[in-house]
Structures are given as structure tokens and as C-alpha cells.
Amino acid sequence: DTGVSQNPRHKITKRGQNVTFRCDPISEHNRLYWYRQTLGQGPEFLTYFQNEAQLEKSRLLSDRFSAERPKGSFSTLEIQRTEQGDSAMYLCASRLLVSSYNEQFFGPGTRLTVL
């Protein structure tokens, strides 16, 4: 247990439905990252927050995706009108922006299956 939690751990949904995932980082960590990992591939960057500000979004994050971190603590990632291509593991990581030597701590991931 790294201290980063994600819920739910698994989500099965039908194409066209909306889904929302939650990430709770380590409490004092001010940087929070979302990554997506498809089968057999390494994770890919989606977006990241410093406190409540979303500082960067990947081109992978289409208009159907939105992420928030309203109070600079937990974050949510919502996918609207899901498509089969959205099936993946969604990973969250957090780190403390104090020095350049602080590593990222990963959550267990949310595995999404779109039928």
C-alpha cells in the first residue's frame, strides 16, 4: 500500500454510459497525475494537477474526458459517452513538490471495461 487509493478498482460499463473515477493522494502531496495503460503497453500521461490547478492535459484527453481536483486533495476523472477504446487501466500518482528528488507514488489503478 503506497498510501494512494483509487476507487473503484474495477468498473464495467456499457458503451455510451458515463463513468467517474476517484483518486485520493497521499495527504500532503500537492502534485497529482493521471495516466492510462492499455493492455501490453506502458502507461501514458493524461493530465496533472498542482493543488487544484490543472496544469497540463495530453492530446489523449479528448473532450469526453474531464478531470478535477476541487480542493487540492482528491481528484476525479470522468469519461462521458464511453467507447470501447476507453477500456484501460487508469492510474493515479502523487508526489510532493518540494525538491527534484521526490518520487511519484502510484495508486492501485481502476480497470475500466467498456462493453
Next chain:
Amino acid sequence: KNEVEQSPQNLTAQEGEFITINCSYSVGISALHWLQQHPGGGIVSLFMLSSGKKKHGRLIATINIQEKHSSLHITASHPRDSAVYICAVGGSNYKLTFGKGTLLTVNP
């Protein structure tokens, strides 16, 4: 060409063997990470390197910044080391770019 290349993609070893996984990258970095991922998805950070060499137990990680290359070594491998090992590099904002991973299977 991917920004982070790992080799080999798959590696099978016998218990006790010395294992090396390689990572090459093509971008400027602030740090390189070696991560371990077990079936089920959870990722654990093994090392974060910006220069030189680090050792933790049976694991050793090295990086050559000039050559943009890193290696992860496992001495006296054990079946519990079986996992996917992922190399990732971070830039100034520390968002990570990942390799595809190396699937290691250590047989008893």
C-alpha cells in the same frame, strides 16, 4: 520511435540467475524511474535516478546521462521477482513517459 525503449520485452530466467534490463531514452530528463508492476496493475517505484548508481537489496540501478541509458540489475533472482519492470523518464514537470515494460518470469 518511442521516446523510451526497453529491452528485452520478455525475459525468462532460472532462479538464482543475474538479470539485466536495459532502458534507452531520447529526450532530456530530470530523473529516470524504475517501476515494478504485478498482475492486477499496482505499480511500485523501485528507484528514481538522476545520476550514478543506486542499490536496494538485490536490485541495482545505474544511469549514464551522456549515453541516455539505464540498466536495472537483479542479483540472485527469485520467482517472487516475476513482474513487469517499467522504465519511465520525467522532465521538468515530472510527468512521466514510460517504456512498454519488460515481462520477467523467474522459474524455480
